[in-house]
Amino acid sequence: MGQAKTKQNIIVICIALTVIVLSVFATVLINKYATGSSEGSASGHQNITFTDAVVTCRDRTTKSYGDRIRNLVTDNHSSRFDEKQYVYKVFLKMDLMNKREKIPKLHYVNCFVRAKNGDIRKYDVFKSDEERGKEKDDGTNMFGMPKK
Secondary structure, X not given: OHHXXXXXXXXXXXXXXXXXXXXXXXXXXXXXXXXXXXXXXXXXOOOOOHHHHHHHHHHHHXXXXXXXXEEEEEOOOOOEEEOOOOEEEEEEEEEEEOOOOOXXXXXXXXXXXXXXXXXXXXXXXXXXXXXHHHHOOOOEOOOOXXXX
């Protein structure tokens, strides 16, 4: 009676181990063929969040301009996720020191990050024209008509 019980326990353990091994093998096999490799996607990104996109854009800006940056702020009002293009549109405001002048100038950074893999799709930096608008008065109103 005791020997039959021991044989039954060994058989149950062997069957359980076989089920576990087959389950793990099937999971690895399905993952390998579903993603093209056993490592996941090629770039290592699977779920890109808005925060990931902001960090990516800030890192790119810091690498490009380094110590010349005095202030770098994310425009949370304009930054958003675009479902049609499947990209995060991140907008930054940056105070950037000019090489000749000692006064920082306002610049705008437009950075579009792919939500699928975290790569930067588009990256543009624009200098603010606020100073130019204040300096120039051509004698016309906002519609181009002469001022009275």
